[in-house]
Amino acid sequence: MKKELELYLHIPFCVKKCNYCDFPSGPSTKKVQEEYVKQLIKKIEDKRDFAKDYEVSTIFVGGGTPTILATSLLDQIFEKVFAVFKVNKKAEITTEMNPGTGNLTYLKELKKMGINRLSLGLQSTNDLELLKLGRIHTYEDFLRTFKEAREVGFDNINVDLMSAIPEQTIASWIQSLKHIARIAPEHISAYSLIVEEGTPFYEMEQKHLLNLPNEEDERRMYKETNIILKEYGYHRYEISNYAKEGYECQHNLGYWERKEYLGLGYQAASLINNKRFVEGEEAEVLTIKNQMEEFMFLGLRKMVGISSREFYKTFNKEIHHVYGKVLKDLKHKKLIRESKGYIALTEKGIDLSNYVLSEFLF
DSSP states (O other): OOEEEEEEEEEOBOSSOOTTOOSSOBOOOHHHHHHHHHHHHHHHHTTHHHHTTEEEEEEEEEESOGGGSOHHHHHHHHHHHHHHSEEEEEEEEEEEEOTTSOOHHHHHHHHHTTOOEEEEEEEOSOHHHHHHHTOSOOHHHHHHHHHHHHHHTOOOEEEEEEESOTTOOHHHHHHHHHHHHHHOOSEEEEEEOOOOTTSHHHHHHHTTOOOOOOHHHHHHHHHHHHHHHHHTTOEEEETTEEESTTOOOHHHHHHHTTOOEEEESTTOEEEETTEEEETTSOOEEOOHHHHHHHHHHHHTTBTTOEEHHHHHHHHSSOHHHHHHHHHHHHHHTTSEEEETTEEEEOHHHHHTHHHHHHTTOO
């Protein structure tokens, strides 16, 4: 019987790098893109022997902006994937898309390739906020893309939104949430901005030029997100992710549940046979302790939490024998709850999630 595998394909190109982005991506020429795709196809082909043991359950094409590529190039990538790997007929196949790229014809081509889920990077419905972020699109561009995606037949769409960004107010964040909830995408990822070193935002922050919401407003934004999206029929299934029933992102759930995944492309990460590696670098063999840590701090991101039974099944140890002291302390502080064999964050625990998750590191 073949083992389950998630496949991630990295396209490191974009029209323009956003002011907050520290991903391995940037602008390029068409010639560079063509050469990169040629090399990526070779890497996929090189996995033919490896692929014999696996069946692919999800494919995620990320970046950068994958849809900066000509559809002929994306088509070549998918042709090779389907030739080398056995892909489950019900596989979730996602590509990220910047609303400033693509059109109706482009979207039709994506559908023909077998892509059945779109992830649209919007971030805000406020054009001034988009300008501050360095996005290449307007809110109108997004609405056009969303409408065309529906016309083509995409019935599983995620929209990325970002809170705690420069000049943002609680009112403008609520407005963004409501605007998007009303057009009813199946999934909403609502992340809080993290200012990463090496980005224009980091340099601005060092010079005290980045006007960010304060900590109290940021916390309020997070609370409002859950309240508002719940009213529109979304449930929070992970710290920053909300979905209509049955539309949870299977690929991301696989990361949080430590399923095996193979990343191909520049600096793409993989987890195979409890070895973590980034393409081109030496693999890190995860010890049992490493695996337990990941089981806890990744699994606790999900609202359902982690299963004590699954912990025992995976490690042949009772979870309370390994983490008893930590669990007791966090329960006493009302940061976690335990019910029907599951351990999960409380609302207070979600607020302090960085602290809670760090407690499970040995």
